[in-house]
Amino acid sequence: MPKFTDSTDIRIKAGNGGRGAVSFHREKFIAWGGPDGGDGGKGGDVYIEADPRLHNLSHLFKDRLYRAENGHAGMGNNRHGKNGADLTVGVPPGTQVLDCNTGEIIADMVQQGARLLIAEGGIGGKGNAFFKSATHQTPRFAQTGIPTEERKITLNLKLIADIGLVGLPNAGKSTLLAAITNARPKIADYPFTTLIPNLGVIERSDGSVYKIADIPGIIEGAHRGQGLGLSFLQHIERVRAILFILDITGDDLEYTLNLLRSELDSYNTELTSKPSHILLNKIDLLGEEEVWERRKLLAEENVLPISAARGDNILELLEILDSLME
Ligand SMILES: Nc1nc2c(ncn2[C@@H]2O[C@H](COP(=O)(O)OP(=O)(O)OP(=O)(O)O)[C@@H](O)[C@H]2O)c(=O)[nH]1
Numbered sequence: 001m002p003k004f005t006d007s008t009d010i011r012i013k014a015g016n017g018g019r020g021a022v023s024f025h026r027e028k029f030i031a032w033g034g035p036d037g038g039d040g041g042k043g044g045d046v047y048i049e050a051d052p053r054l055h056n057l058s059h060l061f062k063d064r065l066y067r068a069e070n071g072h073a074g075m076g077n078n079r080h081g082k083n084g085a086d087l088t089v090g091v092p093p094g095t096q097v098l099d100c101n102t103g104e105i106i107a108d109m110v111q112q113g114a115r116l117l118i119a120e121g122g123i124g125g126k127g128n129a130f131f132k133s134a135t136h137q138t139p140r141f142a143q144t145g146i147p148t149e150e151r152k153i154t155l156n157l158k159l160i161a162d163i164g165l166v167g168l169p170n171a172g173k174s175t176l177l178a179a180i181t182n183a184r185p186k187i188a189d190y191p192f193t194t195l196i197p198n199l200g201v202i203e204r205s206d207g208s209v210y211k212i213a214d215i216p217g218i219i220e221g222a223h224r225g226q227g228l229g230l231s232f233l234q235h236i237e238r239v240r241a242i243l244f245i246l247d248i249t250g251d252d253l254e255y256t257l258n259l260l261r262s263e264l265d266s267y268n269t270e271l272t273s274k275p276s277h278i279l280l281n282k283i284d285l286l287g288e289e290e291v292w293e294r295r296k297l298l299a300e301e302n303v304l305p306i307s308a309a310r311g312d313n314i315l316e317l318l319e320i321l322d323s324l325m326e
C-alpha cells in the first residue's frame with residue numbers, strides 16, 4: 001500500500017546569525033593596524049512552499065528537525081561571513097500550517113507555488129571594526145550573532161477537490177471514480193478497499209476541469225474515529241459539492257443516507273450545507289421496476305439511479321456535475 005500521510009508534526013529552526021570577528025590589521029613592517037574584524041553572516045531562513053508535484057506529506061519525517069544553515073563567522077581583513085543557506089520545506093497545495101502548541105492556523109497553503117517565511121534567520125554580529133571610534137581605537141570585542149529558536153509546527157493536508165464522493169464501504173465510489181475520471185483506484189468486493197483518498201480529474205467538452213475525491217468508506221461513528229473515517233473526512237471539507245453513493249440493493253436506503261449525513265454533520269456542520277446529489281448505484285443488479293420502487297423509498301428530489309459498472313446514466317450524472325459546479 002502506498003504511504004499516505006496527511007498530518008504530521010515537524011520541528012523547524014532558522015539559522016543563527018554568524019559571530020562578528022575580533023581581528024587587527026597586520027602587515028609586514030607595520031607595528032599594529034586598526035581593528036578589521038568583519039561582521040557575521042545572516043542565518044538562513046526556513047520557507048514552506050506549496051509544491052504541486054507533491055500529493056501528501058509522507059516525504060517528511062515526524063518530529064525531525066528541519067534547519068537552515070547558520071550564518072558563518074566574520075573574518076579578519078573586514079571580510080563578511082557568508083550568509084547561511086535557506087531551507088525550503090515542500091508541501092502539497094492544500095496543506096495547512098499550524099502552531100503545534102496553540103493549534104492556531106499560521107497559513108493555508110492553497111495556491112500552487114505559495115511560499116511562506118516560517119522562520120527568519122538571525123542577524124550576524126558586528127565585527128570589531130564596527131566598534132572603532134575616536135575614543136575607542138582598539139575594540140577587542142565583537143557581537144555574537146542573533147540565535148534563533150526552534151519551533152514546532154503541525155502540517156495538515158486537506159485535499160483540494162471540487163466534488164467529494166461519500167458512501168458506505170463497498171457502495172461503488174471507486175468504481176464510479178474510475179468510470180468518469182482518469183483515476184485508476186483499486187476496486188474490490190470487500191469493505192475498506194480504498195485506504196487512502198484518490199483524486200480523479202474529469203475534463204468536460206467545454207474545457208472545464210473538475211477534480212473528484214474518492215475517500216475511504218464511512219461507517220457509523222466515523223466522526224469519532226471509527227473505521228478509517230475521521231482522518232479522511234477532512235479531505236472533503238473543501239469540496240464544493242458532495243455526491244452521496246448508496247448501493248441500491250442495500251438494506252435501508254433512508255437510514256444509510258441519514259447516517260452518512262449525520263457523520264458529516266458531526267464532523268463539520270458546514271459539510272451538510274454544501275450542494276449535493278444522491279446516487280443509487282448498482283441498478284444493473286435489479287429489474288427496472290424494482291429500481292423505481294426503491295428509488296421511491298427516498299423522499300428526496302436529487303436522486304439519480306446509476307450503474308457505475310455498466311455505465312447506466314453516466315451522461316446524466318455528468319450533466320448534474322456541471323450544474324453543481326455552476
Ligand atoms: N453490479 C455492480 N457492482 C458494482 C457497481 N459498482 C461497484 N460494484 C462492485 O462493488 C464492489 C465495491 O466497489 P468499490 O468501487 O471498490 O466500492 P467503494 O465504495 O470504493 O468501496 P471502499 O473503497 O471499500 O469504501 C466491487 O466488487 C465492484 O465491482 C455497479 O454499478 N454494479
Ligand SMILES: [Mg+2]
Nearest residue numbers: 173174193194
Ligand atoms: Mg473504494
